[in-house]
Amino acid sequence: MHLVRDPDAETALTFLQESLKGLQDGRGQVLQVVGDCRVSYQGRAQSTLLRGERLVLLKPDGTLLIHTSAKAKPINWQPPGAQFHAALEEGEVALTAYRPKPEEMVKIVFHRIDLLLAFPLHDAADLALIGSEDDLQRILFENPDLVEAGFVPQRRERDSKRGFYDLDGRDATGRRLIVEVKRTTAGVQEAQQLWRYVEGLDSARGILIAPSVAPKARALLASHNLSWKELDWNEILPRIEHMRRGGQTGLERYG
Amino acid sequence: MHLVRDPDAETALTFLQESLKGLQDGRGQVLQVVGDCRVSYQGRAQSTLLRGERLVLLKPDGTLLIHTSAKAKPINWQPPGAQFHAALEEGEVALTAYRPKPEEMVKIVFHRIDLLLAFPLHDAADLALIGSEDDLQRILFENPDLVEAGFVPQRRERDSKRGFYDLDGRDATGRRLIVEVKRTTAGVQEAQQLWRYVEGLDSARGILIAPSVAPKARALLASHNLSWKELDWNEILPRIEHMRRGGQTGLERYG
């Protein structure tokens, strides 16, 4: 790990250029700069940010993050794929992150640098996430009564001419039933999506499954004779864990 | 700025607890830990992440970020509002971030700590962004010919029973025209939204304005007699800058 505190501009430039060389070579170092800077962005939109103290991260995959002392999202950033470049501009250190597609550039000019840091971050682990919409779909497919008594599922994730829908099958009477699944509160958008699927079919029913359904969405569903059902994740999560364990999906106990 | 390299667990714990005290008191220090850790999350969903080297940031507003060496998004996180706590667990440093609403918790257990860092990030600057959908709407309102020759805009951002639409007015023949605006490529969803607005009205036309319109969206628009127009941001951005400058919106030149 390389570390420099309160470097002057020339020292910082040397450090950054050396580190960027290593970063490009795939040695996988993360580069960090803390200091007083101003930022400009031009690309899908454009922005300027006047002087202030920020934390800047450059990842070996070409990700740039500029964080202030608040909020989860960076104030400025560049997604993976950017090329970094450091230079001196009128005595100040200028750091650019250029991304060709879409063409966009973030430029940081440092008025003062408090800290330079370069360190490796080796990580072979994958995130094991439980509770995605896909999980929910799977559980509903395996436990169709959670959708509706007598529901017989047939397919998941079918492409239809009007778009995708999540699940379909036959209800207790043998009538076609389209199921729209949402892992969080369902809004008008999801209700509209279901409506769109169902109206394009002949005499099919539609049902929206979500932990909660927003008032406007309910109104829309009701006015188009669509059903909905709220379910509790607390009822679902154990089933997913059980399924994963049974299926040897390799979710180890965390400890 | 406080900095410790390769601390043992007890040193790290003391550092973290001291720093967290300051962080809670509103002194506004950002706390950073680099090291080998495992992470678990439980809340809106749940996840586990086995050992690996990561960069952990704790912001004074209660934001937690856990970054690996790739991607723009953190592998785990907590949005603003979390309460941090540090403790020893079987000789290892455990850091938790608890958020009451929605109730969720991230727990990090460090097997090894390479770096501890606490530093202030003072920042009074606001991001000046050009190119939002709101900007686009405003420009279309002020330059209605960009929508369609002879268009006379009347209202922006009206709430309708079917949702919101962006702009409406009268076309050259006096017929009502609903305008849907998107700052990026418009897809089926946006076309669908416009269709829903327009079909609920009597003899109104609809037009979708976006930098590009996806094929499926075009098909849907065409089949429902809706119009669309692709516009170039390069044509719009200068107008916005001009408008802002004229309107004294205070977007200074960056330099």
Added chain:
DNA sequence: CGTTAGATGTCGGTT
């Protein structure tokens, strides 16, 4: 508070 719609969304999958 909850609800809603925008975002430089980011990201992964599929055509």
Added chain:
DNA sequence: AACCGACGTCTAACG
């Protein structure tokens, strides 16, 4: 490469 939809989306605005 473009298109499409999920996301622990996050975030600001509004009722």
